[in-house]
Amino acid sequence: MNQFKAIFLSSIDANDPRSNLKRVANSQKCIRMGGKHCDLENVGINFRHHTFFEMLGNWSFGDYFKKEAIEMAWDLLCNIFKLDTHRMFVTYFGGCNSLCLKPDEESKEIWQSLGLPKNKIIPLGIEDNFWEMGETGPCGVCTEIHYLLEPTPYDADAETLLRNSIEIWNLVFMQYEKLGNNQLKSLPKCHVDTGMGLERMTSVVQGVNSNYDTELFSPLFDLIEKKTGAPPYRGTLKDPIDIAYRILADHSRMFTVAIADGVIPDGTNAGHCLRRVIRRALMKARFVFKQELPADLLTLLTEAVAKTLNDPYPEIAENLYDIKGIVNRETKKFNRSIKRASELFGKMLDTSSNTFSGKNALQLHFQYGMPEDIIEEFAVHYDVKVDWNEFNDLYESYSTRKQNSSDVNQT
Incomplete structure (x- = not known):
């Protein structure tokens, strides 16, 4: 409003x-x-x-x-x-x-x-x-x-x-x-x-109990199934593959529309939000749908989104070439860091525990620029739980020390 x-x-x-x-x-x-x-x-x-x-x-x-x-x-x-x-x-x-x-x-x-x-x-x-x-x-x-x-x-x-x-x-x-x-x-x-x-x-x-069971999303699910060979979307609440279907379809709509409206992925404000969504979609494409080249799937999804929204928003199809180019460039940036991040996460795992320490999560966050939602995606992939309570306590302690240091430097 x-x-x-x-x-x-x-x-x-x-x-x-x-x-x-x-x-x-x-x-x-x-x-x-x-x-x-x-x-x-x-x-x-x-x-x-x-x-x-x-x-x-x-x-x-x-x-x-x-x-x-x-x-x-x-x-x-x-x-x-x-x-x-x-x-x-x-x-x-x-x-x-x-x-x-x-x-x-x-x-x-x-x-x-x-x-x-x-x-x-x-x-x-x-x-x-x-x-x-x-x-x-x-x-x-x-x-x-x-x-x-x-x-x-x-x-x-x-x-x-x-x-x-x-x-x-x-x-x-x-x-x-x-x-x-x-x-x-x-x-x-x-x-x-x-x-x-x-x-x-x-x-x-349309008489269905889920937004995702409507014709707004079914073309995207059909494309994901055809491209990846994954089991068909079943509409269950807990199944990891169904969850990934919903995330990938939703996020592809978001980043396609946002880029068409002029938002560019970067490290600040709206651009940072857009980058998070693209990277979260890439994580699902790579780790759940086993796509070695996840950009191919994402660019196909942008085409499907443009088609489903063409009547009310023809500007999406008109800007499709640029949208796909931006998604591809963002994917290349992410791919350069994702392999290293995966190796680091694997090395930090404690094989005797199903918990990933908050201390290690904080190190990934600050030293390697890994957002919390991406850390969580790795945790799901490796079947461990992140100790977010420890992470939050350490983060708060770090922020307090940083603020105190800043106050001292200003006096």
């Missing part, structure tokens, strides 16, 4: 072409690799997380508000997407004493008017049904629409409903600006900001 923040705060320049917007619908490419939300470590180990995804949204800038937003959302889900109304329920803001906010009775009554039974209109607290960017900025209560993954008794309680469902749409009602010290100030106008994850909604519409 950053592109519309100035509209919410009524601080947008009158000459800005966005200043006259009243209603907007969009699909936004999103990458989650840092800040408040970072999904990297969750990718592969479950069926829902991604480093790259598309967020669908509709916006109202001082135009329609709660009634119209809720009614339009329900109409789309029920009459256009044809979702089973018995498998949907909603949550709304139940109030917060610390912010001096009462329950959102208006949203509750609107949902009741649409025919939802009382047990499927659930009040929740600030952690679930109050949306904010950060410590300060535009914010407001929200109502979330959930979809049950399997048929559930009509009279199921709130705990059962929440446990057996996924959130498919969040409708945020921007009414406030959060100031310091937990103070809220009413915005000059009321706005609507909604968010629906395309991958998650696709899984619901």
Whole structure:
């Protein structure tokens, strides 16, 4: 929502072409690799997380508000997407004493008017049904629409409903600006900001329980299987090969889109995040799918990603030559260090233990520039557990000594 923040705060320049917007619908490419939300470590180990995804949204800038937003959302889900109304329920803001906010009775009554039974209109607290960017900025209560993954008794309680469902749409009602010290100030106008994850909604519409079982990912899985000779993707949660399928498919989408949008892998900021994702994909291609030339697989995947996303994002195919060139160059850099890193890791192993010491992990991190996630990939390959507690203790001690030394040098 950053592109519309100035509209919410009524601080947008009158000459800005966005200043006259009243209603907007969009699909936004999103990458989650840092800040408040970072999904990297969750990718592969479950069926829902991604480093790259598309967020669908509709916006109202001082135009329609709660009634119209809720009614339009329900109409789309029920009459256009044809979702089973018995498998949907909603949550709304139940109030917060610390912010001096009462329950959102208006949203509750609107949902009741649409025919939802009382047990499927659930009040929740600030952690679930109050949306904010950060410590300060535009914010407001929200109502979330959930979809049950399997048929559930009509009279199921709130705990059962929440446990057996996924959130498919969040409708945020921007009414406030959060100031310091937990103070809220009413915005000059009321706005609507909604968010629906395309991958998650696709899984619901196509009737599957995993984002990765949709047509968004199946072409990538087919390519991986054909190129590597690996067993077909089975959609299991724990199998290392299935986990690697999900990581490789997700990461190939992320780095293809990021490079097409102008991000270059390097050692700082967004470039560093991109490099981590490419290298994590290379590790899976090399160690799980046994590819001696993992760049070949990754460049083929960029072609498949460009094809699957060609209609909404033709710029990916237009930049495919450059994308493949950047992936190949990054692979060559990584290959020069990966052989040496593998040898070092192997030499550091204690054959009498299934634990890789935090001290050795720290040495690999500082002396050889090996990120923690790559160390973890080596540990999985060698079937050992890294002592991350020892690593973190030593890292903190090192950081403290370094800071103290810096303070002394400045005096």
